[in-house]
Amino acid sequence: MRWWNWAGSGNTWWGIEKRAASMKSTRPETAGLKAVMVVGQVRTRRTGRRRCTVSSALLVTALFLFLYGAGSIQAAKTPGDVALLERADRARKALLSSPARMKYRHHWERCIRLYDRVYKRYPQSDSAPWALYRSARLLTGLYRYSGSTKDLDEALKRFKRVVERYPQHRLADDAQFRIGEIFYKEKNDLSSAYVEFLKLDIKFPSGDMRPRAQAMLDRLASVISRKEEARLRKEARRRGAVHVKDIRHWSTPNYTRVVVDLDAPVKYTSRLLKPDPRIKKPRRLYLDLRHARVSKDIDSYIPIKDGLLKAARAAQHSPDSVRVVLDMESVGGYKIFHLYDPFRIVVDVRRSAEKRKAGPSRAERKRKPRKGIRRADTSRPPVSLAGQLGLSVKRIVIDPGHGGRDPGCRGPGGLLEKNIVLRLAKIVAARIRKEVGCEVFLTRTRDVFVPLERRTAIANMKKADLFISLHVNAHRNRRIHGLETYFLNMATDKRAVLVAARENATSEKNISDLQAILNDLMLNTKIHESNRLALKVHAGMVSQVKKKYKKVRDLGVKQAPFYVLIGAEMPAVLVETGFLTNPVEARRLTTKTYMAQMAAGISRGIKSYIDSIDQVYRGG
Numbered sequence: 160m161r162w163w164n165w166a167g168s169g170n171t172w173w174g175i176e177k178r179a180a181s182m183k184s185t186r187p188e189t190a191g192l193k194a195v196m197v198v199g200q201v202r203t204r205r206t207g208r209r210r211c212t213v214s215s216a217l218l219v220t221a222l223f224l225f226l227y228g229a230g231s232i233q234a235a236k237t238p239g240d241v242a243l244l245e246r247a248d249r250a251r252k253a254l255l256s257s258p259a260r261m262k263y264r265h266h267w268e269r270c271i272r273l274y275d276r277v278y279k280r281y282p283q284s285d286s287a288p289w290a291l292y293r294s295a296r297l298l299t300g301l302y303r304y305s306g307s308t309k310d311l312d313e314a315l316k317r318f319k320r321v322v323e324r325y326p327q328h329r330l331a332d333d334a335q336f337r338i339g340e341i342f343y344k345e346k347n348d349l350s351s352a353y354v355e356f357l358k359l360d361i362k363f364p365s366g367d368m369r370p371r372a373q374a375m376l377d378r379l380a381s382v383i384s385r386k387e388e389a390r391l392r393k394e395a396r397r398r399g400a401v402h403v404k405d406i407r408h409w410s411t412p413n414y415t416r417v418v419v420d421l422d423a424p425v426k427y428t429s430r431l432l433k434p435d436p437r438i439k440k441p442r443r444l445y446l447d448l449r450h451a452r453v454s455k456d457i458d459s460y461i462p463i464k465d466g467l468l469k470a471a472r473a474a475q476h477s478p479d480s481v482r483v484v485l486d487m488e489s490v491g492g493y494k495i496f497h498l499y500d501p502f503r504i505v506v507d508v509r510r511s512a513e514k515r516k517a518g519p520s521r522a523e524r525k526r527k528p529r530k531g532i533r534r535a536d537t538s539r540p541p542v543s544l545a546g547q548l549g550l551s552v553k554r555i556v557i558d559p560g561h562g563g564r565d566p567g568c569r570g571p572g573g574l575l576e577k578n579i580v581l582r583l584a585k586i587v588a589a590r591i592r593k594e595v596g597c598e599v600f601l602t603r604t605r606d607v608f609v610p611l612e613r614r615t616a617i618a619n620m621k622k623a624d625l626f627i628s629l630h631v632n633a634h635r636n637r638r639i640h641g642l643e644t645y646f647l648n649m650a651t652d653k654r655a656v657l658v659a660a661r662e663n664a665t666s667e668k669n670i671s672d673l674q675a676i677l678n679d680l681m682l683n684t685k686i687h688e689s690n691r692l693a694l695k696v697h698a699g700m701v702s703q704v705k706k707k708y709k710k711v712r713d714l715g716v717k718q719a720p721f722y723v724l725i726g727a728e729m730p731a732v733l734v735e736t737g738f739l740t741n742p743v744e745a746r747r748l749t750t751k752t753y754m755a756q757m758a759a760g761i762s763r764g765i766k767s768y769i770d771s772i773d774q775v776y777r778g779g
């Protein structure tokens with residue numbers, strides 16, 4: 160949409176320097192738009208004297224009569240909303256073509272009121288979103304003169320209203336873009352800007368504003384990560400060197416996850432080196448960690464030998480930096496990201512597709528798979544587009560949240576989230592096996608601690624087709640209750656950030672730092688499928704629970720950056736099965752009936768997701 164050409168030659172007024180033009184407000188003390196304007200009274204700057212211009216009052220009256228008359232004549236031909244909108248447009252054009260007028264607040268407010276009239280009288284008409292959108296643009300322009308954040312916030316409110324009330328309208332994605340732009344250009348709030356542009360990318364995938372939003376996301380991601388680096392450098396100077404505490408790994412012949420544990424956040428770079436036969440070095444991937452040291456008490460050489468990686472080793476590369484090297488035997492692709500609290504760098508390494516088809520390597524044939532981990536199933540011929548996209552569902556991993564030293568949230572009478580979800584997971588697994596006929600694995604079957612990054616590693620190693628993490632919710636307000644389902648993405652509301660911070664055992668601040676890394680990871684994540692899975696599972700769960708219980712609140716499908724979902728290579732969702740802090744739901748969560756309903760609902764949701772794959776990708 161390029162409707163903003165209305166300002167004459169492009170949107171030239173956009174570039175007007177805020178300071179260059181001084182704003183003369185008729186009522187500086189009440190910047191709010193609801194204030195009644197005193198037409199014809201202008202306080203001149205030089206004298207501060209009020210000059211009552213009777214002639215201008217008369218003129219306005221005459222103008223009003225004229226326009227009213229013209230309006231009623233026009234109404235006979237055009238619908239009322241269109242006539243009103245045209246009138247507002249004329250006023251706006253007159254304003255924006257006159258720099259002298261733009262200096263006075265009341266001229267802006269008059270235009271905005273004209274648009275308000277369209278929106279208020281004809282909220283269902285096609286003119287309403289146009290009026291809202293244009294008034295929001297005017298408020299943004301007004302802000303450039305007034306410098307009043309009230310004007311800017313009012314503009315934001317109106318753009319949001321366009322998105323929320325008219326989501327199908329062609330202006331909805333434009334409004335969403337303007338919201339991001341305001342956070343970026345006017346408020347200099349990069350994190351919020353990122354989230355707003357991301358919303359456009361997700362909500363309006365076929366909108367014409369998407370390429371512009373994606374360009375903004377790229378730009379912001381690099382700015383945010385540069386800022387984060389600067390923060391880390393500052394922190395490192397203050398605290399001294401960061402220590403590599405441990406290197407852990409989980410592996411199968413086709414997939415390996417290596418985790419480097421550190422005692423504080425660190426800046427790092429990575430590089431893939433070609434094999435060098437002269438010095439008998441295999442292909443290797445290295446990470447350089449700045450301002451870091453290797454703790455003396457850790458094993459700095461870890462043999463892996465799983466057919467993918469030979470070994471991982473860490474060494475002091477220079478007095479100020481540590482190099483972690485992964486010696487590779489055969490690698491298709493790799494992915495590096497980090498998580499916080501405690502800081503850890505995760506490297507996922509996967510075998511290339513051709514190698515996998517070619518059958519197991521010598522190392523694989525020699526090695527027995529690790530206990531509990533199945534050998535990769537390579538005998539699945541893709542039969543449909545869904546199959547080719549890897550969307551058939553044969554194996555599901557259910558993840559009961561928390562466990563061991565991590566109890567999750569607490570409820571009345573010593574109720575713990577970790578116990579409830581473990582019990583529930585077993586019931587859900589049995590139900591899915593019976594009704595869907597899939598293989599189902601749990602990430603834990605006992606009360607043990609499992610790190611978040613281990614849980615997706617399990618799902619990746621098992622080559623699971625779906626990953627479902629089960630949790631119980633908490634809120635400071637005991638009255639809050641209901642069911643909600645999440646998929647991995649940037650949080651689009653405040654409460655989602657809180658839920659993610661709690662489940663990640665991290666601060667809200669670190670949630671915003673996740674944005675830059677998420678952007679890269681998203682490329683390989685099945686967001687769209689995860690979203691569909693979340694919708695199906697959620698609908699199944701809510702409708703099933705509603706059959707037996709009254710006052711079941713549907714909190715909907717949401718998105719947030721959950722650590723436990725990051726790095727999952729299959730559609731993955733996190734289900735919050737009720738609030739342990741709400742007395743009614745806490746009681747329900749301990750009963751067999753509730754768990755059975757929940758299991759039936761989730762299982763039904765999965766089934767309907769599987770059925771829908773065939774529908775969505777039919778004919779492939």
Ligand SMILES: [Zn+2]
Nearest residue numbers: 560567630631
């Ligand atoms: Zn939880």
